[in-house]
Amino acid sequence: xxxxxxxxxxxxxxxxxxxxxxxxxxxxxxxxxxxxxxxxxxxxxxxxxxxxxxxxxxxxxxxxxxxxxxxxxxxxxxxxxxxxxxxxxxxxxxxxxxxxxxxxxxxxxxxxxxxxxxxxxxxxxxxxxxxxxxxxxxxxxxxxxxxxxxxxxxxxxxxxxxxxxxxxxxxxxxxxxxxxxxxxxxxxxxxxxxxxxxxxxxxxxxxxxxxxxxxxxxxxxxxxxxxxxxxxxxxxxxxxxxxxxxxxxxxxxxxxxxxxxxxxxxxxxxxxxxxxxxxxxxxxxxxxxxxxxxxxxxxxxxxxxxxxxxxxxxxxxxxxxxxxxxxxxxxxxxxxxxx
Amino acid sequence: xxxxxxxxxxxxxxxxxxxxxxxxxxxxxxxxxxxxxxxxxxxxxxxxxxxxxxxxxxxxxxxxxxxxxxxxxxxxxxxxxxxxxxxxxxxxxxxxxxxxxxxxxxxxxxxxxxxxxxxxxxxxxxxxxxxxxxxxxxxxxxxxxxxxxxxxxxxxxxxxxxxxxxxxxxxxxxxxxxxxxxxxxxxxxxxxxxxxxxxxxxxxxxxxxxxxxxxxxxxxxxxxxxxxxxxxxxxxxxxxxxxxxxxxxxxxxxxxxxxxxxxxxxxxxxxxxxxxxxxxxxxxxxxxxxxxxxxxxxxxxxxxxxxxxxxxxxxxxxxxxxxxxxxxxxxxxxxxxxx
Numbered sequence: 001x002x003x004x005x006x007x008x009x010x011x012x013x014x015x016x017x018x019x020x021x022x023x024x025x026x027x028x029x030x031x032x033x034x035x036x037x038x039x040x041x042x043x044x045x046x047x048x049x050x051x052x053x054x055x056x057x058x059x060x061x062x063x064x065x066x067x068x069x070x071x072x073x074x075x076x077x078x079x080x081x082x083x084x085x086x087x088x089x090x091x092x093x094x095x096x097x098x099x100x101x102x103x104x105x106x107x108x109x110x111x112x113x114x115x116x117x118x119x120x121x122x123x124x125x126x127x128x129x130x131x132x133x134x135x136x137x138x139x140x141x142x143x144x145x146x147x148x149x150x151x152x153x154x155x156x157x158x159x160x161x162x163x164x165x166x167x168x169x170x171x172x173x174x175x176x177x178x179x180x181x182x183x184x185x186x187x188x189x190x191x192x193x194x195x196x197x198x199x200x201x202x203x204x205x206x207x208x209x210x211x212x213x214x215x216x217x218x219x220x221x222x223x224x225x226x227x228x229x230x231x232x233x234x235x236x237x238x239x240x241x242x243x244x245x246x247x248x249x250x251x252x253x254x255x256x257x258x259x260x261x262x263x264x265x266x267x268x269x270x271x272x273x274x275x276x277x278x279x280x281x282x283x284x285x286x287x288x289x290x291x292x293x294x295x296x297x298x299x300x301x302x303x304x305x306x307x308x309x310x311x312x313x314x315x316x317x318x319x320x321x322x323x324x325x326x327x328x329x330x331x332x333x334x335x336x337x338x339x
Numbered sequence: 340x341x342x343x344x345x346x347x348x349x350x351x352x353x354x355x356x357x358x359x360x361x362x363x364x365x366x367x368x369x370x371x372x373x374x375x376x377x378x379x380x381x382x383x384x385x386x387x388x389x390x391x392x393x394x395x396x397x398x399x400x401x402x403x404x405x406x407x408x409x410x411x412x413x414x415x416x417x418x419x420x421x422x423x424x425x426x427x428x429x430x431x432x433x434x435x436x437x438x439x440x441x442x443x444x445x446x447x448x449x450x451x452x453x454x455x456x457x458x459x460x461x462x463x464x465x466x467x468x469x470x471x472x473x474x475x476x477x478x479x480x481x482x483x484x485x486x487x488x489x490x491x492x493x494x495x496x497x498x499x500x501x502x503x504x505x506x507x508x509x510x511x512x513x514x515x516x517x518x519x520x521x522x523x524x525x526x527x528x529x530x531x532x533x534x535x536x537x538x539x540x541x542x543x544x545x546x547x548x549x550x551x552x553x554x555x556x557x558x559x560x561x562x563x564x565x566x567x568x569x570x571x572x573x574x575x576x577x578x579x580x581x582x583x584x585x586x587x588x589x590x591x592x593x594x595x596x597x598x599x600x601x602x603x604x605x606x607x608x609x610x611x612x613x614x615x616x617x618x619x620x621x622x623x624x625x626x627x628x629x630x631x632x633x634x635x636x637x638x639x640x641x642x643x644x645x646x647x648x649x650x651x652x653x654x655x656x657x658x659x660x661x662x663x664x665x666x667x668x669x670x671x672x673x674x675x676x677x678x
Contacts, residue, residue: 035442036432036435036440036441036442037441037442037642038423038424038530038531038641038642039531040531040619040641041530041640041641041642042442042640042642042646043619043638043639043640043641044638044639044640045638045640084377084676085377085674085675085676086674088674089673089674092671092672092673092674093375093673095671095672096375096666096671096673099666099671101375101665101666101670101671102375102376102665102666103374103375103376103381103661103665105664105665106657106660106661106663106664106665107657107660107661109660109664110653110656110657110660111653111657191377191380191676192377192378192379192676280379280382296638297636298637299382299383299384299635299654300382300383301380301381301382301383301384302377302379302380302382303376303377303380303381307381311654311657314449314450314653314654314657315638315650315653317449318445318446318449318450318650318653321445321446321448321449322442322445322446324445325444325445325448326440326441326442326444326445327435327438327440327441331440332431332434332435332438332440333431333434334428334431334432334435335424335425335427335428335431336424337423337424337530337531
């Protein structure tokens with residue numbers, strides 16, 4: 001590992017990512033074929049079991065310890081009038097997570113998921129991206145590294161989510177910086193800005209992308225200049241999960257934008273990730289297309305805070321329980337398909 | 340209630356169905372607006388809480404006791420070579436449910452759902468619909484009444500599923516009998532018949548519909564002539580749930596065909612039902628369109644046995660837990676949207 005610029009550490013890490021465990025994948029396929037059901041009858045659930053085994057790197061797959069990691073940050077760009085709620089709501093919602101009052105808390109309780117909340121210097125909003133980079137390289141790399149702590153203590157499935165007033169603007173800026181197009185294509189109502197707010201969002205995006213344009217060929221520069229702390233931390237968490245063989249469920253538009261940074265660095269970097277759901281934020285589906293992901297659920301949710309990923313974790317748990325605990329044709333004495 | 344033909348009892352029951360509890364619906368809407376999230380941000384989950392309250396007829400909605408009812412029957416039409424598995428598999432799978440080895444058992448365990456299995460005279464397959472009515476009116480009405488037992492003991496959410504070798508042919512026959520069209524539009528691979536099997540299914544359908552044609556203007560006649568025991572029992576269970584104010588999650592193609600009989604009798608008869616998922620069985624979406632339902636999930640499942648409805652029950656539980664247990668803006672000290 002070089003001891004040069006902090007970003008070089010991230011670049012080096014990506015070069016050593018573990019790849020798919022094809023042996024576990026084959027075992028999953030072989031076992032699936034013996035279960036008491038017609039081949040393929042569990043649809044996407046079958047693929048989820050195989051995916052979990054492949055990226056956990058062992059067979060059978062497990063979901064005994066699923067963690068929902070929610071990263072919270074504040075953003076200088078809210079000065080541009082892009083958000084429907086005051087910035088103080090970020091810290092208030094973190095307190096709400098800690099007291100068990102948010103949607104994600106109830107979903108975690110329903111599906112027996114652990115919740116970890118990471119507060120990222122909420123009293124120090126990042127730089128306003130229309131005026132300056134959101135973060136210095138050092139801050140960005142340190143936050144990325146902090147995000148890697150999400151899996152400390154071990155887990156076998158990680159859900160990635162966020163909270164941050166103004167961060168659908170930041171997600172749109174990342175998407176625009178990474179994939180081009182127009183500002184209008186990438187902005188949406190977020191928590192519910194009106195038409196004037198939407199115009200301010202697009203305008204802020206245009207100005208931010210123009211300001212940083214010459215640096216946007218490097219995905220990590222896009223992350224630090226147009227991103228934010230929770231975005232950097234989510235990218236770190238996703239990469240750490242890959243290194244430690246933990247499959248990841250990516251939540252909505254903002255989490256997907258963070259993931260997209262890794263995808264642009266190496267388009268196999270998200271092979272251990274499933275897109276949990278398609279958010280109602282209009283540009284989410286397009287961003288999922290850009291990173292080559294089909295969403296598992298489409299429930300019209302647009303809350304963030306890992307809520308969509310946590311819903312999908314319930315589906316994954318059911319899938320893995322079917323795979324691991326169903327009887328086989330032989331064990332149950334059920335006749336298989338007529339030859 | 341008349342003491343005439345048994346079907347008249349069912350017709351009379353439908354006339355006395357309770358309607359939506361709009362007071363509970365309003366309470367759900369009002370409470371939803373106070374929860375710590377942007378309005379609408381939980382998407383379809385919000386609608387599910389309101390639906391549950393509306394059809395449970397009380398506020399707040401509950402999911403403390405969810406039952407998955409699986410009805411199993413055998414079909415004379417398998418003599419026409421329409422099924423990929425031998426008829427003995429119906430009883431073998433019932434034993435598998437009872438021993439906890441099937442997919443639906445694992446999904447029930449994952450989401451803490453109760454499972455009830457109803458075995459319907461498996462040693463007496465119904466009449467071959469290409470030759471005779473599946474059931475006499477008396478048998479059909481008795482089986483319908485037996486299905487009403489699904490909610491005995493009480494529950495606050497009912498998932499409807501089935502098992503029966505040959506019953507995708509029966510479902511297609513019901514759909515064809517109720518909604519017209521061509522045999523080919525309504526048949527599909529079921530548990531996995533090959534192309535020749537598919538042709539035999541379509542051919543059996545055509546012959547069955549031709550034989551019973553003059554009786555098909557009465558949905559209950561369609562049910563007894565082209566249906567089967569588990570279909571009659573599912574229709575009974577859905578109506579019983581309505582009478583007792585229990586919302587229903589309808590599983591796949593076969594369960595939807597049973598529900599469609601009630602819809603044709605009174606197109607408000609399924610207002611207490613949500614279509615749990617869209618099956619991979621090709622005609623399911625079309626049948627859902629006919630009864631005016633949008634599926635909640637689309638996971639490519641096509642197993643039956645209530646598995647898709649049980650998956651959806653996990654989603655409904657999470658939705659209701661969010662609705663009932665989230666903090667409000669006032670209780671959490673979170674600032675609401677800027678005016």
